[in-house]
Amino acid sequence: MSSEKRPVRVAMLGCGVVGSQVARLIQEQADDLAARVGAPVELVGIAVRRLGLARDVDLPADLFTTDAEALVGRDDVDVVVEVIGGIEPARTLILSALAHGASVVTANKALLAEHGASLFAAADEAGRDLYYEAAVAGAIPIVRPLRESLAGDRVTRVIGIVNGTTNFILDRMDSAGTGFTEALEEAQALGYAEADPTADVEGFDAAAKAAILASLAFHTRVTAGDVHREGIAEVTASDVASAREMGCVVKLLAICALEDGPDGPAVSARVHPAMIPRSHPLASVREAYNAVFVESEAAGQLMFYGPGAGGAPTASAVLGDLVTVARHRIAGVRGPRESAYADLPVLPMGSTETRYHVQIDVDDKAGVLAAVAQAFAEHDVSIQTVRQEGRGDDAQLVVVSHSASDADLAATVEAVRRMAFVREVSSVMRVEGAHD
Amino acid sequence: MSSEKRPVRVAMLGCGVVGSQVARLIQEQADDLAARVGAPVELVGIAVRRLGLARDVDLPADLFTTDAEALVGRDDVDVVVEVIGGIEPARTLILSALAHGASVVTANKALLAEHGASLFAAADEAGRDLYYEAAVAGAIPIVRPLRESLAGDRVTRVIGIVNGTTNFILDRMDSAGTGFTEALEEAQALGYAEADPTADVEGFDAAAKAAILASLAFHTRVTAGDVHREGIAEVTASDVASAREMGCVVKLLAICALEDGPDGPAVSARVHPAMIPRSHPLASVREAYNAVFVESEAAGQLMFYGPGAGGAPTASAVLGDLVTVARHRIAGVRGPRESAYADLPVLPMGSTETRYHVQIDVDDKAGVLAAVAQAFAEHDVSIQTVRQEGRGDDAQLVVVSHSASDADLAATVEAVRRMAFVREVSSVMRVEGAHD
Numbered sequence: 001m002s003s004e005k006r007p008v009r010v011a012m013l014g015c016g017v018v019g020s021q022v023a024r025l026i027q028e029q030a031d032d033l034a035a036r037v038g039a040p041v042e043l044v045g046i047a048v049r050r051l052g053l054a055r056d057v058d059l060p061a062d063l064f065t066t067d068a069e070a071l072v073g074r075d076d077v078d079v080v081v082e083v084i085g086g087i088e089p090a091r092t093l094i095l096s097a098l099a100h101g102a103s104v105v106t107a108n109k110a111l112l113a114e115h116g117a118s119l120f121a122a123a124d125e126a127g128r129d130l131y132y133e134a135a136v137a138g139a140i141p142i143v144r145p146l147r148e149s150l151a152g153d154r155v156t157r158v159i160g161i162v163n164g165t166t167n168f169i170l171d172r173m174d175s176a177g178t179g180f181t182e183a184l185e186e187a188q189a190l191g192y193a194e195a196d197p198t199a200d201v202e203g204f205d206a207a208a209k210a211a212i213l214a215s216l217a218f219h220t221r222v223t224a225g226d227v228h229r230e231g232i233a234e235v236t237a238s239d240v241a242s243a244r245e246m247g248c249v250v251k252l253l254a255i256c257a258l259e260d261g262p263d264g265p266a267v268s269a270r271v272h273p274a275m276i277p278r279s280h281p282l283a284s285v286r287e288a289y290n291a292v293f294v295e296s297e298a299a300g301q302l303m304f305y306g307p308g309a310g311g312a313p314t315a316s317a318v319l320g321d322l323v324t325v326a327r328h329r330i331a332g333v334r335g336p337r338e339s340a341y342a343d344l345p346v347l348p349m350g351s352t353e354t355r356y357h358v359q360i361d362v363d364d365k366a367g368v369l370a371a372v373a374q375a376f377a378e379h380d381v382s383i384q385t386v387r388q389e390g391r392g393d394d395a396q397l398v399v400v401s402h403s404a405s406d407a408d409l410a411a412t413v414e415a416v417r418r419m420a421f422v423r424e425v426s427s428v429m430r431v432e433g434a435h436d
Numbered sequence: 437m438s439s440e441k442r443p444v445r446v447a448m449l450g451c452g453v454v455g456s457q458v459a460r461l462i463q464e465q466a467d468d469l470a471a472r473v474g475a476p477v478e479l480v481g482i483a484v485r486r487l488g489l490a491r492d493v494d495l496p497a498d499l500f501t502t503d504a505e506a507l508v509g510r511d512d513v514d515v516v517v518e519v520i521g522g523i524e525p526a527r528t529l530i531l532s533a534l535a536h537g538a539s540v541v542t543a544n545k546a547l548l549a550e551h552g553a554s555l556f557a558a559a560d561e562a563g564r565d566l567y568y569e570a571a572v573a574g575a576i577p578i579v580r581p582l583r584e585s586l587a588g589d590r591v592t593r594v595i596g597i598v599n600g601t602t603n604f605i606l607d608r609m610d611s612a613g614t615g616f617t618e619a620l621e622e623a624q625a626l627g628y629a630e631a632d633p634t635a636d637v638e639g640f641d642a643a644a645k646a647a648i649l650a651s652l653a654f655h656t657r658v659t660a661g662d663v664h665r666e667g668i669a670e671v672t673a674s675d676v677a678s679a680r681e682m683g684c685v686v687k688l689l690a691i692c693a694l695e696d697g698p699d700g701p702a703v704s705a706r707v708h709p710a711m712i713p714r715s716h717p718l719a720s721v722r723e724a725y726n727a728v729f730v731e732s733e734a735a736g737q738l739m740f741y742g743p744g745a746g747g748a749p750t751a752s753a754v755l756g757d758l759v760t761v762a763r764h765r766i767a768g769v770r771g772p773r774e775s776a777y778a779d780l781p782v783l784p785m786g787s788t789e790t791r792y793h794v795q796i797d798v799d800d801k802a803g804v805l806a807a808v809a810q811a812f813a814e815h816d817v818s819i820q821t822v823r824q825e826g827r828g829d830d831a832q833l834v835v836v837s838h839s840a841s842d843a844d845l846a847a848t849v850e851a852v853r854r855m856a857f858v859r860e861v862s863s864v865m866r867v868e869g870a871h872d
Contacts, residue, residue: 021734025589025734032655032778035777035778036655139734139735141577141581141585141738144581148756148759149569149753149756150577150752151756152465152757152758153461219471281720298457299742299753300575300742300743302576302577302740302741303739304738304739304741305740305741306735306736306737306738306739310736312734313735316588316732316734317735319587320584320585320587320588322588324584324587333767341472
């Protein structure tokens with residue numbers, strides 16, 4: 001039907017887990033893609049570090065090159081798909097592709113979270129698209145909904161489970177009662193965690209995604225460095241058990257919120273483990289699945305759920321962008337540009353409103369509860385519940401606060417820690433998604 | 437920033453529950469809309485049946501007119517928002533708006549499910565957009581994800597809870613153990629069901645949405661008349677209790693699937709109550725919430741969740757479309773057109789593969805189970821489990837089949853019903869979302 005049309009020519013950078021699936025889909029769905037785009041989609045070159053490696057997909061050898069710079073500089077390339085990951089050479093190659101007149105589809109969260117502003121500026125200067133649905137939550141459509149579907153609404157909060165590795169680990173700790181180390185080893189054995197799990201476990205991956213989500217939701221540039229970040233390595237089996245007692249589950253959450261700042265509206269962005277009630281839609285996100293929960297003024301509560309990683313799911317998101325960008329090339333237009341007009345300040349973590357669940361090992365004597373409650377009051381932190389558990393050497397206070405500034409909460413915990421009858425503050429965890 | 441730009445002029449048809457919220461958002465979010473669209477968005481007229489009614493939003497009286505035809509015929513209108521609902525006069529007014537050069541945003545599922553083809557053809561002829569995110573599942577972005585995000589993937593199945601009224605009723609029956617009539621009355625008292633609940637309870641509303649979802653997912657025109665439809669009025673407290681015993685919950689599902697037809701790929705579209713396992717993501721959709729579960733070849737399993745109705749949520753979806761369509765007007769372009777290239781046949785219900793849960797009151801004597809099993813086998817229906825419950829006058833067989841054609845299953849049940857020792861087939865319900 002569109003066989004006489006000039007094809008849309010695609011160059012790909014990288015051919016690993018995601019790239020080989022992108023290439024497979026372009027081949028296998030050629031007829032559907034041609035019908036949906038309005039012209040054939042042709043893969044004209046793939047830049048890789050080493051030639052001759054075995055790939056998960058059968059591709060002509062002459063598609064491959066090690067000269068990525070020459071590939072993105074070709075005159076006949078309409079769209080460059082970047083699935084190398086990391087900052088360099090991805091950044092230089094994307095800038096070069098845009099400068100040479102190609103549109104770009106990328107799955108590179110780290111790059112966007114750090115250099116988004118300059119990349120979007122380069123896309124503007126070139127008059128080309130820079131699309132990145134695959135950079136956040138894999139196959140789950142979340143970039144397009146935030147950028148387009150909710151463009152007439154006011155998003156107030158985004159809470160995401162955006163890292164499959166840590167969700168798998170925390171889910172195992174919750175369902176099997178195992179400790180962190182054991183759950184991590186299981187995740188590694190099953191291929192859900194890398195040999196060096198730092199980027200996932202310490203929250204770097206989630207923080208990059210939080211930066212992208214906050215930028216989209218609040219029309220404000222937020223970088224990975226703006227995101228407060230705590231990983232899950234300190235989460236203990238006892239924390240998970242305490243959460244369970246409260247009817248909660250521990251998740252690593254990426255939370256982006258519109259806040260009342262000192263000078264008007266502001267944005268907060270943070271990644272940390274938190275307890276959420278089991279009745280919350282995010283609580284049922286099991287194993288390595290991802291989900292993004294969005295609250296907005298008019299729409300209310302929305303959730304987007306699906307596989308957050310993996311070759312084929314990520315490739316699905318890349319292909320969706322590829323179809324859109326290819327349609328734009330044929331029509332000679334662009335999609336919506338970066339929207340950063342609101343330019344809101346990003347609050348430091350201390351000013352962010354949170355709630356704490358605090359477990360305190362105390363001496364079992366009269367007046368302890370009152371003294372601890374007094375410490376909370378002195379720091380302007382209102383207590384929602386406090387209960388005393390155990391007797392003698394096992395005496396424990398469990399306090400759940402109302403919302404307060406994170407700085408006031410941290411100072412409260414510090415003050416409690418110094419009290420004479422406090423043996424140990426055995427667990428501090430934030431509580432999210434519950435009624436205040 | 438864009439104050440000197442010519443505004444995008446919007447006319448609205450209808451100002452009821454949804455329309456008044458659309459008008460409110462256009463007013464309250466004026467600055468944000470201007471920044472996101474690239475020009476101010478101005479509401480220039482609202483057609484209503486009667487002037488002078490109290491509205492949920494404060495609007496200048498001179499915006500209102502009873503002459504809808506004159507409003508859509510105005511030369512200065514860029515976008516017409518249709519929130520009247522129903523077939524006429526909505527159909528004629530949308531065609532007139534397109535013919536006069538306006539783009540159209542509509543929330544009208546019934547109209548699209550019946551007259552989609554002619555409306556999309558009119559949009560093509562006019563070179564204008566016809567957007568309809570609000571027509572399916574209210575605030576939940578599902579049209580755009582199917583039309584764009586998954587455009588590079590192959591969707592194989594869509595299962596939706598797309599009617600809030602029936603989900604509320606079934607949820608009450610499940611959680612409170614009430615019968616259908618009592619739950620319906622509660623839904624009516626709380627405003628979740630209309631005085632005449634036919635469109636919801638009998639599945640007409642869900643069938644219209646199923647037609648739209650199937651059209652989008654499979655690039656094929658599917659009308660409401662193509663959708664097999666069964667409502668929930670026959671669902672009994674005992675069906676719900678049986679589902680619970682099986683670890684399932686009863687939901688009214690809109691199911692659209694890519695099937696192996698007699699002459700190649702085909703589509704099925706159906707709306708009926710069904711049991712789904714409580715572990716399925718759709719099972720946790722409570723009260724009047726909606727959700728759409730999508731399976732595709734590369735992305736795997738995705739779910740989109742949120743409020744499926746209501747003034748503000750539906751208005752959020754309308755506004756998202758309005759922003760996109762307004763951007764297109766300014767850029768002088770259109771979004772993706774109707775995609776019906778695949779043109780797959782729609783299978784009749786009898787050819788659709790389903791599974792049945794059948795409860796049979798039987799005489800308590802030897803050989804009954806074997807005879808019933810034999811009846812299933814004779815109709816080529818494989819049994820997954822059969823269990824005998826109760827003794828004497830309460831003897832009962834509960835059969836769960838494997839996948840088979842709906843016609844074979846229906847014929848099996850008919851044959852069982854005629855057996856001498858069968859007192860009654862007390863419940864027949866399809867089972868979805870479980871491993872076969």
